[in-house]
Amino acid sequence: MISCSSGCLEVPIESCEDTDCFPFNNDLLNELLSNPESLDVLLLASENSRLRVKSSTTYQTETQLGEIHWNVAKDDEQNLRSIAMRFSLGTTSIDTEVLEGTETTNIRLGNVWYEGRDAIPDYKDPFYDIAQQAVEDPDGFWPSFGFDTTSISGLEWTITHDLESLEQVASAQNDTHSIILVLKGVPPELIGVELYGNDDSAFVLSIEKGDDVELSLKPDLPRAAIEFNVEDPVQLSDGTTIWAGYVPLGFTSEVDATELSFQVIESESTIVEFNLADLTSNQTDVHGDWWDFIYWDYSGDGYFSASDYYEIRTNSTNSVSIKTYDSWADTWAGEITPSNG
Known part of the structure; x- marks a missing residue:
């Protein structure tokens, strides 16, 4: 039998009267x-x-x-x-x-x-x-x-x-x-x-x-684009149409604005594109209609993030949709790139 005169943990087999004891009764x-x-x-x-x-x-x-x-x-x-x-x-x-x-x-x-x-x-x-x-x-x-x-x-x-x-x-x-x-x-x-x-x-x-407890990031995964959708359009009394809103507070990441662009889609083709890093832009589409874009870094952090404001106006009456393209993930917002990027 090995004697432990000091430095050894002795665990009592019998129950005792202190909450530090093992085992409990x-x-x-x-x-x-x-x-x-x-x-x-x-x-x-x-x-x-x-x-x-x-x-x-x-x-x-x-x-x-x-x-x-x-x-x-x-x-x-x-x-x-x-x-x-x-x-x-x-x-x-x-x-x-x-x-x-x-x-x-x-x-x-x-x-x-x-x-x-x-x-x-x-x-x-x-x-x-x-x-x-x-x-x-x-x-x-x-x-x-x-x-x-x-x-x-x-x-x-x-x-x-x-x-x-x-x-x-x-x-x-x-x-x-x-x-x-x-x-x-x-x-x-x-x-x-x-x-x-x-x-x-x-x-x-x-x-x-x-x-x-072990936590570790996994390498070489397919990239996920940001989760973000432009608000539905509103028809104004002067005949123009506006898409406008704030980035939701639930958007918890900060993303480089150069990696994001609003694209006007007509019949599955892009007719106008606005990179958010440009902040403002006025463009004319293939039909001769004008498009005004505004992106305001309301949070002031230098990134696309919660509470930032965007606005898109046009005099176009054509049937179009506005989608957000995420170049980092090489796909549309809310989608997954098919490769590892």
């Missing part, structure tokens, strides 16, 4: 759960540079089964964050992920990844960012990371443990749910909560941190 677990900070995602975000929180919610409507899955992660050292969401209700499904924080971004639609860009990346801790947005828009669609552990304190728990992994699993029941908790480490920390309702509903939350 029923009273120690309930003491932990009675602390509202025992599962505080914002506190975890402030204490860990690498963090991932996943949640799944299952619910039953009158006719269909619904599921909402969130997977939010960050790596402060790399200035990378990932926000993934999968929603399904019956035969309808949405599955997306955005990996961002640097000039190169990755976007996943279903199982397919694409490359995006952001000329002025502004990395924000996703957990604090989401919390702030949820306060500003409480009716919005946000991750369900909040869980009040005090609501399940005081139950009778069955606890098992594994000495090698320092993991404990506790299970209990109340009037409405079967509950499973996962704890790990010394002192034990709550890293998983599972609630299974008597009405077939379910809520599962899990936490990873430190070296268990």
